[in-house]
Amino acid sequence: MYSHSRDFTMDKETVLTHTLKTDGMSTLLGGELPVSVINNNEYISPLTSEAQATDRNVEDDLPSLDRAIYTALSDEIRTMTLVGPAGSGKTTVLEKLVVGWAKGEHLQNFSYVFHFRFRELNYLTGMFSLETLMLHPHGRVPSESMPQLLQKPEDVLFVFDDLHQWEHSLDPSAQALCSDPSQAASVSCLVASLLHGSLLKGAAFVVATRPTGHLKFLSGTRVELLGFLKPQREAYFKGFFTDPAAANKAQKHMERTLGFYDFCTSPRFCWTVCSVYKSLMDAGAKLPETLTQLYVDILVHLVQTLSLNEACSRELVLALGKMASHCSLDPHSRCTKEEMYSFGFQHFLTSVGVFLQVDGDQLDRRVFSFHSQLMQEFLLAVSFYLDRSTSAGVAKMLEKHKGKAKFVDIFMSGLSEPLQRRPLETLLGELNSNLIMDFKCWFKSSSEATLKGCYKDEHHYCFHLLHQAQNESLVKEIISPSARLGISYGDLRLEDCAALNYVVTCLGEMEQLNLYHTRNLMEEQAEMLAPTMSISHKIILSGSSLSPGAVSHLASALSRGFSKELDLSQTHLGDERFKVLCSGLRDCKLHTLKLVVCNLTEAICGDLVSALTSATSQLCVLDMRANHIGDQGLIKLSKVLHSPLCKLQELQLQRCELTGASMEALSTALCSGQSELRKVDLTQNAIGDSGVEALCKSLQHPLCKLQSLNMFDSELTGACCPYLMEALMSEHCSLSELDLSVNDLGQEGALLLCQALSRPGCPIEKLGLKRCELTQSVFKELSSVLRCGTSQLKSLIVGINAVGDQGVKHLWDAVAHPSCLLEDLDVEMTGLTDACVMDLCAAVRASKTLKSLEVRNNSLTNASVPALIQVMQDSHNMQEINLKYNNFCDEVFNMLNECDKIRY
Numbered sequence: 001m002y003s004h005s006r007d008f009t010m011d012k013e014t015v016l017t018h019t020l021k022t023d024g025m026s027t028l029l030g031g032e033l034p035v036s037v038i039n040n041n042e043y044i045s046p047l048t049s050e051a052q053a054t055d056r057n058v059e060d061d062l063p064s065l066d067r068a069i070y071t072a073l074s075d076e077i078r079t080m081t082l083v084g085p086a087g088s089g090k091t092t093v094l095e096k097l098v099v100g101w102a103k104g105e106h107l108q109n110f111s112y113v114f115h116f117r118f119r120e121l122n123y124l125t126g127m128f129s130l131e132t133l134m135l136h137p138h139g140r141v142p143s144e145s146m147p148q149l150l151q152k153p154e155d156v157l158f159v160f161d162d163l164h165q166w167e168h169s170l171d172p173s174a175q176a177l178c179s180d181p182s183q184a185a186s187v188s189c190l191v192a193s194l195l196h197g198s199l200l201k202g203a204a205f206v207v208a209t210r211p212t213g214h215l216k217f218l219s220g221t222r223v224e225l226l227g228f229l230k231p232q233r234e235a236y237f238k239g240f241f242t243d244p245a246a247a248n249k250a251q252k253h254m255e256r257t258l259g260f261y262d263f264c265t266s267p268r269f270c271w272t273v274c275s276v277y278k279s280l281m282d283a284g285a286k287l288p289e290t291l292t293q294l295y296v297d298i299l300v301h302l303v304q305t306l307s308l309n310e311a312c313s314r315e316l317v318l319a320l321g322k323m324a325s326h327c328s329l330d331p332h333s334r335c336t337k338e339e340m341y342s343f344g345f346q347h348f349l350t351s352v353g354v355f356l357q358v359d360g361d362q363l364d365r366r367v368f369s370f371h372s373q374l375m376q377e378f379l380l381a382v383s384f385y386l387d388r389s390t391s392a393g394v395a396k397m398l399e400k401h402k403g404k405a406k407f408v409d410i411f412m413s414g415l416s417e418p419l420q421r422r423p424l425e426t427l428l429g430e431l432n433s434n435l436i437m438d439f440k441c442w443f444k445s446s447s448e449a450t451l452k453g454c455y456k457d458e459h460h461y462c463f464h465l466l467h468q469a470q471n472e473s474l475v476k477e478i479i480s481p482s483a484r485l486g487i488s489y490g491d492l493r494l495e496d497c498a499a500l501n502y503v504v505t506c507l508g509e510m511e512q513l514n515l516y517h518t519r520n521l522m523e524e525q526a527e528m529l530a531p532t533m534s535i536s537h538k539i540i541l542s543g544s545s546l547s548p549g550a551v552s553h554l555a556s557a558l559s560r561g562f563s564k565e566l567d568l569s570q571t572h573l574g575d576e577r578f579k580v581l582c583s584g585l586r587d588c589k590l591h592t593l594k595l596v597v598c599n600l601t602e603a604i605c606g607d608l609v610s611a612l613t614s615a616t617s618q619l620c621v622l623d624m625r626a627n628h629i630g631d632q633g634l635i636k637l638s639k640v641l642h643s644p645l646c647k648l649q650e651l652q653l654q655r656c657e658l659t660g661a662s663m664e665a666l667s668t669a670l671c672s673g674q675s676e677l678r679k680v681d682l683t684q685n686a687i688g689d690s691g692v693e694a695l696c697k698s699l700q701h702p703l704c705k706l707q708s709l710n711m712f713d714s715e716l717t718g719a720c721c722p723y724l725m726e727a728l729m730s731e732h733c734s735l736s737e738l739d740l741s742v743n744d745l746g747q748e749g750a751l752l753l754c755q756a757l758s759r760p761g762c763p764i765e766k767l768g769l770k771r772c773e774l775t776q777s778v779f780k781e782l783s784s785v786l787r788c789g790t791s792q793l794k795s796l797i798v799g800i801n802a803v804g805d806q807g808v809k810h811l812w813d814a815v816a817h818p819s820c821l822l823e824d825l826d827v828e829m830t831g832l833t834d835a836c837v838m839d840l841c842a843a844v845r846a847s848k849t850l851k852s853l854e855v856r857n858n859s860l861t862n863a864s865v866p867a868l869i870q871v872m873q874d875s876h877n878m879q880e881i882n883l884k885y886n887n888f889c890d891e892v893f894n895m896l897n898e899c900d901k902i903r904y
Contacts, residue, residue, distance in 0.1 A: 016102035031268035034092035072221035078204035079220025087268030090208035163209035227265035292414025319344035321383020381411035451483035463499035475506040497528035523549025534561025555584030569596035585611035602633035631662035641669035654683035660691030671701035679708035692720035699727035708737035718749025728756035739768030771800035783810035799828030816846035826854035
């Protein structure tokens with residue numbers, strides 16, 4: 001039965017001739033015709049989201065899009081949907097697919113390929129059978145082959161373009177599907193029946209569309225087209241310009257002035273830009289610096305091709321503006337001839353093809369639409385300023401189109417500047433100066449309120465308008481000292497980076513660049529922000545994720561800028577990216593570097609040493625908490641403290657996997673005579689008693705400058721206290737802050753410390769002994785220290801020691817003593833009850849120095865509240881008492897709320 005089947009297959013030569021036949025012409029806004037792209041061998045495969053995510057090489061022999069199509073058509077559900085915005089190359093992809101099949105290059109497992117455009121199918125009225133529909137397009141299938149085709153649907157591929165323009169439903173529940181290929185039905189029924197598999201089941205489909213509600217009714221593989229990213233744009237420009245130097249100049253200019261906008265991924269937009277640039281470069285004219293200037297150049301060129309006088313040109317642009325407003329409010333709108341007349345196109349209907357897409361064969365059935373959303377919105381902005389009769393103000397116009405027109409206010413901002421609108425006014429006459437002034441007043445007043453707020457999207461909106469205006473004096477006028485530019489601008493889009501960078505560079509400096517929690521700071525974004533980084537005093541990137549390329553630009557910005565503080569905490573930077581950063585640290589002005597939870601190991605310490613000992617290093621504070629530095633890492637870092645070039649004053653090493661083994665190296669460095677270290681935090685490391693013994697040697701050395709030592713939760717016992725006592729008794733000891741909290745010092749060890757604290761001249765001002773197994777005897781001795789007249793103690797933390805009212809009473813007595821200098825006292829969770837309140841209040845009243853009391857997590861009740869409120873209101877020096885987590889009932893909360901010094 002099938003022995004002669006090959007005699008009746010589709011004529012590929014006819015398909016090829018028809019597909020490659022030029023129908024229409026390339027236009028500045030409509031883009032280059034797909035046929036021209038294919039015939040001139042200019043095709044560049046658009047990038048897919050899958051290829052970008054897997055970082056596929058765009059130079060692969062088989063582009064990722066072709067690979068995706070071939071894979072999808074071999075699946076069980078042989079339907080592939082290409083989804084992408086306007087101008088992303090979908091139509092060209094489909095035509096290239098059909099041409100490749102007709103030339104025998106690929107998809108040769110299909111004997112029949114049918115190519116339909118939904119916007120053309122919309123015009124087919126009446127009833128058709130599937131057989132008739134497939135014979136309809138230019139008769140490329142011999143009628144004799146139809147029985148074979150219907151019996152082997154797996155040999156058939158349907159290619160559908162412009163699904164978003166389909167005016168009928170694909171919902172199978174909204175219509176009765178048909179299954180008989182010879183049965184006559186509406187075209188909408190045939191299409192739905194094909195795509196849902198009730199008709200010609202087993203056939204394959206490739207469908208292209210912009211995002212649309214129809215997608216929910218399609219199964220199979222869906223591929224998102226991104227269009228041209230930077231590498232593809234570079235290749236495109238090289239193909240467009242015959243002169244490599246011109247191609248390079250044009251491409252670099254586009255990337256600098258426009259490349260940060262999402263629509264630059266559109267091949268159609270690239271065609272428009274290349275065409276405009278080539279025309280300007282050939283004429284020796286300056287290339288546009290803003291999006292507004294680009295569209296001014298486009299509009300001027302298009303109007304000039306019509307050779308109209310000023311009055312007619314103005315009338316045409318006003319008509320286009322009315323149409324733009326209509327289409328903006330009805331985004332799916334395609335305008336009929338009658339609607340076009342209502343906009344004022346009576347004299348221009350035959351010449352609007354340079355501006356608009358015109359569909360339909362017969363004049364009365366033609367419909368008109370904009371090629372580009374951008375051109376539509378630009379014309380809306382121009383016509384608003386051009387209208388001399390309008391009474392609507394800027395605010396009313398923008399409100400009318402809010403949410404419908406993304407760029408109209410951007411264009412209005414650009415056109416408000418004389419330099420940018422001058423070419424238009426030469427062609428169309430002056431714009432309405434009252435409306436321009438109205439826009440400027442609206443912009444200034446709205447920006448003032450916006451920039452005092454803390455909503456980053458509203459800040460970005462203001463920056464975009466300023467960026468488009470390209471007026472440095474306007475930036476300085478709008479960004480007043482009251483503007484809150486320090487809010488988090490995390491997760492910036494590339495275009496946001498460009499706008500922010502423009503604003504900050506106009507200002508000359510920024511106090512704080514806050515990019516907290518930027519989930520994926522890529523190289524392009526960092527490159528765009530590099531100038532801003534270099535003139536920001538403080539850069540916050542905590543909680544962010546930085547690509548290696550982004551780190552490189554950050555390093556470069558640091559080396560040439562004047563940033564004083566950089567926070568990279570919780571970025572999980574890792575050793576390799578940190579080594580890249582170090583190239584900038586060697587030659588920067590940073591004073592503070594925060595690297596908390598950055599997944600750093602001992603391996604980076606050599607690079608860090610190199611940075612800290614560079615002749616230009618000014619780093620004073622290094623925070624490396626919660627990294628895997630280890631003993632060997634600290635030993636390497638300790639060597640840097642011997643260098644006179646190292647200016648480090650504060651070193652935070654909490655939870656860095658240290659032990660007592662590295663303390664000897666640190667101790668030696670502290671008393672080397674070169675170390676400037678004033679503060680060391682060793683919290684939650686296994687320092688142990690032997691580590692304390694090593695450190696105490698340096699504390700007694702006359703060259704040691706250490707003032708603050710934190711060994712919170714460092715596995716210490718009372719056995720370390722004799723060494724600490726000896727150090728604190730030394731006349732050379734300069735330590736003013738010592739935190740030994742959450743260590744099992746016990747009574748014996750703590751009493752030894754008290755002896756040292758009693759020494760006249762003991763420098764300790766802040767002492768932490770929280771949860772140290774202290775007893776009432778220790779509290780009694782601490783009381784004696786505070787009252788002795790020589791103690792410098794101003795802050796005492798002794799919470800979470802179960803001494804009860806009797807134990808803490810010793811401290812209340814001390815606070816009341818005139819010799820006591822205590823300003824802050826923490827007795828959290830010490831077992832206090834209402835019985836202590838009288839002593840507490842007496843102490844507060846008697847003290848001339850006490851400012852803060854921490855009494856959380858005790859057993860005070862409602863009965864204590866009146867006395868506590870009264871004493872806090874009466875005291876002039878007390879600033880705060882924290883009563884959280886006591887045994888208060890809801891009924892006293894209103895009373896506590898009356899005193900703003902009480903936290904509860």
